[in-house]
Amino acid sequence: MALLEIFKRKTQSESNSLFGQTALGNTVIRNANSPQSGASSQLLYVTTSSQSEAGRVVDMSMLSRNSTVMSCIGVKARALSQLPIKIMVKQENGTFEDAVLSDNVGARDKAKAKSVLSLLQNPNNFQSQYEFWYQFCMWLDLAGEAFTVLWRQDQESATQTPIEMYILDSTLITVQITESRYPSYRLSTPSYGFSKEKPLAAHQVVHIKESAWQGSAGFNKGILAVELVSLDQDIDLYANFIMQNGAKPTGMFTTTMVIPDNKFKEIAARLKEAWSSMTGSRSTDLSKAGQAMLLDNGMVYTPLQMLTLQDADAAKLKEQTMKRICGLFGVPPQMISVGEGKFNNTQSMLDEFYKSTMYPLLVNIQQKLKQNLLKGYPNLCVEFQTANFLKGAPLDQMNYAVAGINAGIFTANEAREYLSMAHIDGADTLKVETSPSTPIAGSSPQDTGGGGNVSSIGRTGQAGKA
Numbered sequence: 001m002a003l004l005e006i007f008k009r010k011t012q013s014e015s016n017s018l019f020g021q022t023a024l025g026n027t028v029i030r031n032a033n034s035p036q037s038g039a040s041s042q043l044l045y046v047t048t049s050s051q052s053e054a055g056r057v058v059d060m061s062m063l064s065r066n067s068t069v070m071s072c073i074g075v076k077a078r079a080l081s082q083l084p085i086k087i088m089v090k091q092e093n094g095t096f097e098d099a100v101l102s103d104n105v106g107a108r109d110k111a112k113a114k115s116v117l118s119l120l121q122n123p124n125n126f127q128s129q130y131e132f133w134y135q136f137c138m139w140l141d142l143a144g145e146a147f148t149v150l151w152r153q154d155q156e157s158a159t160q161t162p163i164e165m166y167i168l169d170s171t172l173i174t175v176q177i178t179e180s181r182y183p184s185y186r187l188s189t190p191s192y193g194f195s196k197e198k199p200l201a202a203h204q205v206v207h208i209k210e211s212a213w214q215g216s217a218g219f220n221k222g223i224l225a226v227e228l229v230s231l232d233q234d235i236d237l238y239a240n241f242i243m244q245n246g247a248k249p250t251g252m253f254t255t256t257m258v259i260p261d262n263k264f265k266e267i268a269a270r271l272k273e274a275w276s277s278m279t280g281s282r283s284t285d286l287s288k289a290g291q292a293m294l295l296d297n298g299m300v301y302t303p304l305q306m307l308t309l310q311d312a313d314a315a316k317l318k319e320q321t322m323k324r325i326c327g328l329f330g331v332p333p334q335m336i337s338v339g340e341g342k343f344n345n346t347q348s349m350l351d352e353f354y355k356s357t358m359y360p361l362l363v364n365i366q367q368k369l370k371q372n373l374l375k376g377y378p379n380l381c382v383e384f385q386t387a388n389f390l391k392g393a394p395l396d397q398m399n400y401a402v403a404g405i406n407a408g409i410f411t412a413n414e415a416r417e418y419l420s421m422a423h424i425d426g427a428d429t430l431k432v433e434t435s436p437s438t439p440i441a442g443s444s445p446q447d448t449g450g451g452g453n454v455s456s457i458g459r460t461g462q463a464g465k466a
Helices: 003-007 024-033 060-064 067-081 107-121 129-143 226-245 261-280 314-329 346-373 394-406 412-418
Strands: 049-051 057-059 085-090 096-098 145-151 164-168 173-177 183-187 205-209 251-254 300-303 380-384
Touching (some): 057 060, 057 226, 060 129, 060 226, 067 129, 067 226, 067 314, 107 380, 129 145, 129 164, 205 346, 226 314, 394 412
Antiparallel strands (some): 049 057, 085 096, 145 164, 145 205, 173 183
């Protein structure tokens, strides 16, 4: 019976799990119907640890030491953190303009746009814009949630523009549902001058969920996919143990003759001494190193190969596991050098990554920033500039610009701006299309893999003018 115990299903062990907690909507209804019950007992936690059926514990520490997980997260973090940021304003005709540079923006909106842009470009005194958003993306993917605390001159004001913002440790903060149907955030340890005794108000924290769960918490993809991630980690451990501790003989001596025990010990000692002298005696006797050995008693030397991952067929399993983790985080495996791609070139792969993975991520962040930083300014929105993502190869950019000019969509100066070139005089008039334009040879989607699309992402979740 003891042997069969290992095949029995184990109860999954999770700490700080959001499962089993009451959902946000249910809590609000419960509080409305039963005011005496209170909401102070309702806490929603970030899932920080889980255990596989085989007994492997997957927690935040293990995720940060798994090469596949960190490679996927790093690809997304670099893509996000390099993007320029603008504050855009929606005009009456439905178009969007840069609120800081446009002459059609009122003084109130322009002042707000400048202050918010300054915050996003200089988040605090020890992080650059790149470092801040890289850390933000790391927490969002590792923990499933990212908490950004906003530091205002008047901490009680929800409309005042923050002067600094900091990323909080997602594992040390819990969401508490209050009677006012607003969340509050309780720290489990003092952080950035805030006390754990006094919860942070809803307007003091920007709480973003990667995979929103009932509106109050986010799925931690790496930990909830515990079997997949633990398998990938165990394959790495297996390989390391083999390389570090596995036997590495170069060969063995065999014979078909029957040798008495006392004679065997004598032969073994002599062979060991001869082998050592032949292969490792350069410091004692340079004349012996590299010489041949004289075998007797019918002995034959058989070389042995060192055990490798391929011997256990683990190499293919490792590749399949890495690909599945890439799918979990929405990263093409080829971007972290895993396997062969289905894309006809690099640009096609990047287009797919930016549109299917980075697009929804940016929409989520932009909408949350608008909700927290631009309250009372309905025409303003935050926008990460994605034009450089989708420009494609130089020839593809040129074809896009020429086609836009010939179709009467771009002026020559707008096309030059797209190509990062200075404006010229007399190039601000739209051309009237008279005949279909001919694409530049060699720039078809089959040749370049697409690209040329400069639609900006997610002012309100939709594409708009760049």
